[in-house]
Every structure is written in structure tokens, then in C-alpha cells.
Amino acid sequence: MNILIVEDEALVAHDISQKLSNLGYNDLSFADSVKGALEQINNVRPSVVLVDIELKGDLDGIHLGGKLNEFQIPFIYLSNLQDIRTFERAKATNPSANVPKPVSLLQLRNSLLEIPSEIKGTQKFISITHKGKKYKVERESILFLKASGNNSEIHFRDMKRISSTPMGNVLEKIGDPCFIKVHRSYVVNMKHVNYYEGNMIFLYGLKDPIPMSDKYRNEFINNFDVV
Known part of the structure; x- marks a missing residue:
């Protein structure tokens, strides 16, 4: 877009x-x-x-x-x-x-x-490359992104994919404002956020929280009140 x-x-x-x-x-x-x-x-x-x-x-x-x-x-x-x-x-x-x-x-x-x-131009699905294979995934099924050097971890409810694309580029490809950067290494899909406590964000169905840095805290809270 x-x-x-x-x-x-x-x-x-x-x-x-x-x-x-x-x-x-x-x-x-x-x-x-x-x-x-x-x-x-x-x-x-x-x-x-x-x-x-x-x-x-x-x-x-x-x-x-x-x-x-x-x-x-x-x-x-x-x-x-x-x-x-x-x-x-x-x-x-x-x-x-x-x-x-x-x-x-x-x-x-x-x-x-x-x-x-x-x-x-927003589509329901995006394509990602994982281990030489190209997959079609539904945007809304993505829980969060995690930066891993020049790669990105794309996390779903029951699996994760490693993309050879940097997290910022994946975020741009997703092109959905419900995906919010909460840390230099993390982006969360606000539709899957259950609650937050301090600087920890808890997603529905996930035990381990996502860290949130002070730099992105206000933006997250503003979006939390809307989504």
C-alpha cells in the first residue's frame, strides 16, 4: 500500500x-x-x-x-x-x-x-518463504512477529515459520494497522491480545508473554483501547 x-x-x-x-x-x-x-x-x-x-x-x-x-x-x-x-x-x-x-x-x-x-489492496492472505518453500498464510492467524537477525519468526497458534525477510519488511507486507510494534524485536497482532501487566503482553492461548519496551508503551495502550 x-x-x-x-x-x-x-x-x-x-x-x-x-x-x-x-x-x-x-x-x-x-x-x-x-x-x-x-x-x-x-x-x-x-x-x-x-x-x-x-x-x-x-x-x-x-x-x-x-x-x-x-x-x-x-x-x-x-x-x-x-x-x-x-x-x-x-x-x-x-x-x-x-x-x-x-x-x-x-x-x-x-x-x-x-x-x-x-x-x-489489502488481501486476506500473504505469502511467506520458509525453508525454500512458499506458503500462503492468513493475516489474522498471525499472533506475533519476532525479529531474529535478518530473519523473522512468524508465530501462529500451533507453529512458527522462519522467514528470510527482516521483521520490518514482513510488517510492511502485512500492511494491517492491527499489527503494532511493541519492542524493537516484537510486533503483536492486537486482535489476539488478552491483557497486559506492567511491560508484559499476554496473548490468548499463549503461556509466555511478549515483552513491551517503554518506547512503544503509549502506542500500544492507545491501540489496546480501540481494537
Whole structure:
């Protein structure tokens, strides 16, 4: 899933990209103007576009939204404007969602989840390579990922597979915001989380907990309250 971020403030664009990375979206591209965004779209058609309404210059984000609507590319507006005229202009372009600024992780996550899975390109199954064989596995059956050097352990209820792909790449391939990084070496599927105690996460049906580092604690707790 490729996400194009159209934002003319570098710090804001960086913050949004970090949040997307934490949600498992790493195939990102950037533009800081309507012209730049249209050039990007001509090169690589994005799955979804995040558009700052208040872009500097003659053409604002709503103008770009109108173009995206014509191209049938789903997009999400980012804005802190409250006036009714801007709201009505934005609404007329049929955005998938409107996210207020500053952008929060949960609002961003929920807005992306609202985009139909067939548009995002999310499939029910992914393929992984294990000991020279390629397997098709169901996303939701994955309990957690564990980094193992340049390889990844993909854990299921009654087995695990070793993939020759780094954990970050596996997470990107999964492309599901329910998979949350909780430690530099662990990613959990929030749908399988039973409870947490201190810095330990307990999954349904598993005796041994998953460690959680302080760096990822707030993100985990925020997602725990939503999923």
C-alpha cells in the first residue's frame, strides 16, 4: 500500500510519516504542493493520499482533492480549519475522511481502516518463504512477529515459520494497522491480545508473554483501547 503525503511543513510531514511507520505503512512518498503531488501520481499511482488542505500557493489541498476524486484515488484531508465555507468546499470533493491537525495516531489509524480493503489492496492472505518453500498464510492467524537477525519468526497458534525477510519488511507486507510494534524485536497482532501487566503482553492461548519496551508503551495502550 503506497501512501502519498502532501504537506508543505517538513516537520509535520515527518511526524505523519513516523506515525504511519508505527502503523506498519512504510511505502511512502511525499509532495509539498499540488503540482508536486500530481507529478508523483503520474509516476506512481498511490493507494491513498493524505492532503493538507492549507497548502501554500495558488492551489490549495481542496483543489488537489477535486483532482483525486476525478482520478478515483481515495484521499484523507488534514486540517485545523473550522470555517463552514472551507468545510463545504472540502465536502464537495468526497474525501474518505477528515483528520484534524495536529494528527493523532488513533485518528490516522481509524481513518485508514475506513478505506475499503479492496481499494487499499489489502488481501486476506500473504505469502511467506520458509525453508525454500512458499506458503500462503492468513493475516489474522498471525499472533506475533519476532525479529531474529535478518530473519523473522512468524508465530501462529500451533507453529512458527522462519522467514528470510527482516521483521520490518514482513510488517510492511502485512500492511494491517492491527499489527503494532511493541519492542524493537516484537510486533503483536492486537486482535489476539488478552491483557497486559506492567511491560508484559499476554496473548490468548499463549503461556509466555511478549515483552513491551517503554518506547512503544503509549502506542500500544492507545491501540489496546480501540481494537
